[in-house]
Structures are given as C-alpha cells and as structure tokens.
Amino acid sequence: MSGGKQSAAAVTAAEARRLGSTLVERIGNTPLLRLERAGREFAPVELFAKAEWCNPGGSVKDRAALSMIRAGERSGALVPGKTILDATSGNTGIAYAMLGAALGYAVKLCLPASASLERKRILHAFGAEVVITPGDEGSDGAIRRVRELYAADPERYFYPDQYSNPANWQAHYRTTAEEIWAQTEGRVTHFVAGLGTSGTFVGTARRLKERNPAIRCVSLQPEGPFHGLEGWKHMPSAIVPKIYEPALADENFEIRTEDAYYLAMRLAREEGLLLSPSAAAALAGSFRVAGSLPRGNRAVIVTVFPDAGDKYLSERFWEQEWL
Numbered sequence: 001m002s003g004g005k006q007s008a009a010a011v012t013a014a015e016a017r018r019l020g021s022t023l024v025e026r027i028g029n030t031p032l033l034r035l036e037r038a039g040r041e042f043a044p045v046e047l048f049a050k051a052e053w054c055n056p057g058g059s060v061k062d063r064a065a066l067s068m069i070r071a072g073e074r075s076g077a078l079v080p081g082k083t084i085l086d087a088t089s090g091n092t093g094i095a096y097a098m099l100g101a102a103l104g105y106a107v108k109l110c111l112p113a114s115a116s117l118e119r120k121r122i123l124h125a126f127g128a129e130v131v132i133t134p135g136d137e138g139s140d141g142a143i144r145r146v147r148e149l150y151a152a153d154p155e156r157y158f159y160p161d162q163y164s165n166p167a168n169w170q171a172h173y174r175t176t177a178e179e180i181w182a183q184t185e186g187r188v189t190h191f192v193a194g195l196g197t198s199g200t201f202v203g204t205a206r207r208l209k210e211r212n213p214a215i216r217c218v219s220l221q222p223e224g225p226f227h228g229l230e231g232w233k234h235m236p237s238a239i240v241p242k243i244y245e246p247a248l249a250d251e252n253f254e255i256r257t258e259d260a261y262y263l264a265m266r267l268a269r270e271e272g273l274l275l276s277p278s279a280a281a282a283l284a285g286s287f288r289v290a291g292s293l294p295r296g297n298r299a300v301i302v303t304v305f306p307d308a309g310d311k312y313l314s315e316r317f318w319e320q321e322w323l
Contacts, residue, residue, distance in 0.1 A: 022102075023056050023098075023102050024066060024099070024102065024103075026055070026056045027055050027056060027057075027062045027063060027066050028055070028062075028063055028175045028176075028179070029175075029179060030050050030051050030052050030054045030055060030179070031050075031051045031054060032048050032049070032050055032051075032179070032180070032183040032184070032302070033048065033049050033050075033051050033273070033305075034046065034047070034048050035047040035048070035049065035271060035283075036271065037270045037271055038263075038266060038267055038270050038271055038283070039283075039286070039287060039290060042287070042290035042291065042293075044296065044297075044298050045290045045293060045297065045298070045299045045300075045301060046298075046299070046300045046301065047283075047286055047290065047301050047303075048183075048184065048300065048301065048302045048303070049279075049282070049283065049286075049302070049303050049304065049305045050176065050179070050180065050302070050303070050304045050305060051305055052304060052305055052306050052307060053305070053307050053308035056098065057091075057094050057095040057098040057099075058091075058094065058122075058307055058308065058311070059091035059094065059095065059306055059307035060091070060176075060200055060304055060306040060307065061091040061092040061094070061095045061306070062095045062098075062099075063171040063172060063175055063176065064092065064095070064162060064167070064168040064169075064171045064172070064197070064199050064200075065092055065095030065096050065099055065162075066095070066099060066171070067167040067168065067170060067171035067174075068160040068162065068165050068167045068168060068171075069084070069096075069099055069103070069105075069160070070167075071160075071165070071167035072158050072160060077158055078105070078158040080104065080105075082105070082106075082156065082157060082158045083105070083106040083107065083108050083156060083157050083158070084096050084100055084105050084106070084107045084108070084157070084158050084160065085107075085108045085109070085146060085149060085150060085157040085158065085159050086109060086110075086146060086159060086160055086161065086162055087109070087110045087111075087139060087142035087143040087145070087146040087162075087163075088109050088110070088111055088139075088142065088162070089111070089112060089115060089138070089139045089142070089196070089230050089231045090111065090115045090116065090119035090123075090230060090231065090311070091119070091231060091306065091307055092162050092197075093107075093109040093111060093119075093123055093128065093130075094119065094122050094123060094126070096109065096128070097109070097122075097123050097126035097127065097128035098126055100126070100127075100128070101126050101127060105158075106129070107126075107127075107128040107129065108128065108129040108130075108131070108149075108157070109123065109128055109129070109130050109131065110130075110131045110133050110142040110143075110145040110146045110149070111123070111130050111131070111132060111133065111142060112132075112133050112134070112135050112137065112138050112139060112141060112142055113132050113133065113134060113135035114135030114136070114138065114230070115135075115230060116230065116311055116312050116314060116315060117314045118310070118311040118312065118313065118314060119311055122311070131145060131149070133145045138238075139196075139231075139233065139238075140238055140239045143163065143239055146159065146161075162197050162199070163197050163239070163241035163242065163243065164241065164242040164243060165243070166243060168197055168199035168203075168243055169198070169199040169200075169202040169203035169206070169243050170203060171199070171203060172199060172200050172202070172203030172204045172207075173203035173204070173206055173207045174203075174207075176200065176203065176204045176304070177203065177204040177205075177206075177207030177208050177211070178207065180204065180208065180302050181207075181208065181211050184300055184302065186211070186212070187300045188208065188212075188215060188300050188302050189214075189215060189216065189299045189300045189301070190215065190216045190217075190218065190286075190289050190299055190300070190301040190302070191204060191205055191208055191215060191216070191217045191218070191301075191302055191303070192217075192218045192220065192282060192285045192286045192289055192301060192302070192303040193205075193218075193219065193220065193282060193303060193304050194219075194220045194221065194229070194231075194232050194255075194278055194281060194282050194285070194304075194306070195219050195220065195221045195232060195233055195235060195244070196231040196232050196233055196278075197241050197243065197244075198219075198233075198241050198243055198244040198245075199241075199243060200304055200306070201217070201219050201248070201249070202243055202244065202245050202248060204217075204304075205217035205219075205248045205249070206245075206248060209248070216250045216251070216289075217248060217249055217250055218249060218250060218251045218252070218253060218285060218289055219246075219248075219249040219251075219252045219253075220232075220252070220253050220254075220255050220281065220282065220284075220285040221233060221234055221235055221252065221253075221254060221255070222234045222254065222255060222257065222281075223254040223255060223256050223257075224237075224254075225237035225238070227257045228257040228260070228261070228277055228315075228317070229255070229257055229260060229277050229278050229281050230276075230277065230278060230312075231278050231306065232278055232281070251289075253285050253288050253289075255281045255284050255285055256284075257277070257281075259281070259284045260277045260278070260280040260281035260284055261277060261280070261317040261320075262280075263275070263280040263281075263283050263284055263287075264276070264277060264279075264280035264309060264317070264318075265317075265318070267280065267283065268309070273305075274308050274309040274310060275305060275308065275309050276305075276306065276307045276308060276309050276311065276312050277309075277312060277315075277317075278306050278307070279305035279306055279307065279308070279309075282303045282304060282305060282306070283303060283305075285303065286301050286303045289301055
C-alpha cells in the first residue's frame with residue numbers, strides 16, 4: 001500500500017516537472033494586445049501592441065539579454081567566475097541582473113543617475129553592483145564609463161556591449177518578429193518601434209520584411225537630445241549603436257516627451273493599461289502612422305510596448321493634469 005502511494009507521488013512530481021518551466025523558458029511569447037478605444041478615430045485601421053511587461057524581468061530587454069548571455073557562453077567569452085558588465089538605462093540591466101541571479105553570474109552595471117528610482121531598487125533587489133553615471137549624459141555617459149572599466153580589467157568581465165552585439169537584434173529576428181507574424185496571421189502591414197540600442201527595431205523589421213517586403217517599418221526617436229524617454233536615443237546627437245541600420249526604416253518619426261506623457265495618462269484611463277513613457281511614445285508613433293494613411297484605408301499597425309508604467313510611478317508627470 002505504501003509502495004503504491006510512493007509511486008503515485010513520484011508520478012505526480014514527474015508530471016509537475018514536465019508541466020513546469022524555468023524562468024528562462026518564460027521569456028518571449030508575449031500577448032499581442034488590440035487597442036479598442038484609444039485610436040478608434042483611425043478606424044478601420046487596427047492597432048496592436050506587444051505587451052512585453054509579461055516577460056519575467058518585466059520588459060522587452062529580457063529577450064536581448066538572454067540572447068547575448070547565451071552567445072557569450074557558446075563562444076567561451078562568458079564562463080563561471082566572470083562578471084557580466086554593461087551600460088544600461090535600466091531595463092537591459094534588470095534583465096542581466098535577473099538572469100545573472102538565475103544562472104549564477106555576478107552582474108555589474110553602469111546606470112545614469114536619471115534612471116527611475118524603481119529601476120535602481122529592482123537592480124539592488126537582484127543583487128547587481130551599480131555604478132551611477134551623470135544623469136545629464138544619459139546612456140552615453142554610462143557607455144563611456146563601462147568602456148573604462150572593461151579596459152582596466154578585461155579578464156574579469158564579460159562585456160556583451162548591447163549597443164554593438166548582433167545577438168541583440170538576432171533575438172528579435174528569431175522571436176519578436178515571428179510572434180508578430182503568427183499573432184496577426186500574416187496580416188501586419190506596419191511595424192513601429194522606438195530606437196535605443198535599436199535591437200528591437202532592427203531585428204524585427206529585418207525579419208518582417210523577409211516575410212513580406214510590403215510591410216512598412218517605421219522607427220521612432222526623441223525629438224531632441226534632452227528628453228524624458230528612458231532607453232531611447234536621439235541618434236543625431238548620441239553615440240550611435242553599431243547594430244543600428246537606418247536603411248531598414250521606411251520612415252523615421254520624432255516623438256515629443258510631452259505627447260508620450262499625455263498618452264500614458266490617457267491609456268491608463270481609457271484602456272486600463274499602465275504604460276511606461278517609452279511605450280506611450282511607441283503608441284504616439286503608431287497614431288502618426290495611422291493618421292498618415294488615406295481615410296478608410298485598412299491597415300494592421302503593430303508596435304512594441306517595451307515595459308509597463310509601474311517602474312516610473314515616482315516620475316512627476318503622473319501628478320499633472322494631462323486630460
């Protein structure tokens with residue numbers, strides 16, 4: 001009798017292992033949300049967004065971070081005992097820190113002082129070592145500091161360099177683009193995304209254009225070098241990522257920070273979606289694309305919401321009356 005109970009327990013445990021998944025396996029395959037109220041003035045255009053906050057680290061950057069770590073392991077550049085070192089505006093750093101904790105690697109990050117308080121606290125919670133760089137220098141200041149640290153002790157670190165590493169955009173080529181294609185059943189007509197490292201845009205646009213060369217791909221960036229869109233780069237004034245390929249964009253729009261703040265508030269009230277400023281900016285760009293189409297034109301516009309707004313609730317713009 002007791003033997004039968006032990007056998008049943010063993011089967012149950014095996015079944016649990018089969019049905020379960022690791023943290024790493026939960027990265028990707030995020031929902032594609034259809035916006036019902038915001039943007040209804042553009043009907044019959046359909047507006048969709050990938051809800052990337054459903055990744056375990058809370059952002060689209062989980063995809064790239066995992067891809068770069070695995071590429072480092074395959075090449076032998078990342079081995080036990082080395083510390084993962086990179087510059088970040090927050091989300092890639094959080095992904096590194098989460099994966100480092102899960103996979104057994106120490107993580108050291110250079111982060112601008114302007115990064116939100118919530119991002120800094122999350123990095124601390126995951127146990128990452130954080131080097132704060134001047135806020136007014138943005139991600140470029142963090143990049144310069146990381147290069148100094150790596151040059152001083154290259155044997156100590158694995159420096160994936162998210163701004164130059166092809167494994168960044170390849171993550172989106174393999175996953176984000178294929179998910180969009182499948183989730184829209186190949187109906188996607190426009191892809192819209194912001195530029196930071198540019199990995200999301202480059203990888204997704206490249207693969208979607210292979211799927212259907214008629215798909216229009218629109219890149220977005222802040223309207224000037226001083227802005228409130230964390231993670232985004234104003235390319236004319238910034239250190240341009242080596243992986244950036246401007247020729248992939250059929251159009252490039254500049255987005256005002258104030259427009260993103262307004263839409264973040266609007267989406268919270270109209271769609272029940274708490275968006276980050278960069279996600280709201282991506283929607284602003286989608287609205288511009290929709291508004292540029294001939295009246296009555298049918299289109300399926302897909303963008304990426306990089307993360308949710310909960311990591312930005314300490315920002316003052318939430319206290320203003322935008323609506």
